[in-house]
Amino acid sequence: MYKLTYDLHIHSCLSPCGSDESTPANIAGLAEILELNIVALTDHNSCKNCPAFFKAAENYNFIPIAGMELMTEEEIHVLCLFPELEAAMDFDEYVYSLLFPMKNDVNVFGKQIIMDETDKIIGEVENCLINSVSIGFHSLSGEVKSRGGLIIPAHIERAAFSLISSLGFVPDDCGFDCVEIRSKEAVDNLKKQHEYLQKCRVVHNSDAHVLEDMSLPENRLVVAQRNAGGVLSALKT
Ligand SMILES: [Zn+2]
Numbered sequence: 001m002y003k004l005t006y007d008l009h010i011h012s013c014l015s016p017c018g019s020d021e022s023t024p025a026n027i028a029g030l031a032e033i034l035e036l037n038i039v040a041l042t043d044h045n046s047c048k049n050c051p052a053f054f055k056a057a058e059n060y061n062f063i064p065i066a067g068m069e070l071m072t073e074e075e076i077h078v079l080c081l082f083p084e085l086e087a088a089m090d091f092d093e094y095v096y097s098l099l100f101p102m103k104n105d106v107n108v109f110g111k112q113i114i115m116d117e118t119d120k121i122i123g124e125v126e127n128c129l130i131n132s133v134s135i136g137f138h139s140l141s142g143e144v145k146s147r148g149g150l151i152i153p154a155h156i157e158r159a160a161f162s163l164i165s166s167l168g169f170v171p172d173d174c175g176f177d178c179v180e181i182r183s184k185e186a187v188d189n190l191k192k193q194h195e196y197l198q199k200c201r202v203v204h205n206s207d208a209h210v211l212e213d214m215s216l217p218e219n220r221l222v223v224a225q226r227n228a229g230g231v232l233s234a235l236k237t
Pocket residue numbers: 069077154155161
């Protein structure tokens with residue numbers, strides 16, 4: 001068994017609110033310096049910088065995870081993580097077809113930059129990634145699981161764009177085994193208030209939109225296999 005440090009929620013320059021310095025290569029390089037062992041790239045409604053992130057990670061020791069932070073039609077933010085890059089890119093294509101078709105206004109939301117592993121700009125996403133995707137929360141889990149992945153409702157204690165702020169409660173049939181709670185102090189209270197959470201694994205991530213907000217190596221996950229499949233298995237149990 002390996003006790004590995006992680007940060008499973010990081011945005012790159014592809015996210016409308018992500019810093020231009022948060023290139024896939026810079027995130028990978030800093031993850032290595034910080035001695036993080038597991039790092040997921042989770043841009044808003046898109047995996048299009050994951051290929052560059054994976055290429056950049058080839059030079060380093062950490063385990064890269066391909067993901068996205070999807071906003072459901074109920075405006076719930078949910079991390080979707082995949083065991084392989086290919087599965088994530090297949091999901092990315094599916095999600096983009098269901099994204100509200102509004103062109104991105106660069107002056108309002110900023111650029112949505114796709115890069116290669118050397119920080120070269122290779123494209124921009126045309127439709128605004130800040131909008132919701134027409135997938136309901138209850139059907140999301142099945143779509144992600146069918147591609148081998150798992151969902152993690154993000155920052156569930158936040159007053160906006162969270163499972164609890166949107167639904168007001170945690171339903172019994174929601175199909176997840178792991179939740180993200182930003183504040184460690186909030187965990188006990190949330191578990192008391194929402195019975196479903198008692199059987200869930202809780203993770204703490206940075207939700208970094210700038211490089212300096214990435215996690216220090218202080219949160220750990222015990223995994224049986226040192227690869228993305230092993231990480232996802234550990235998150236499910
Ligand atoms: Zn979010």
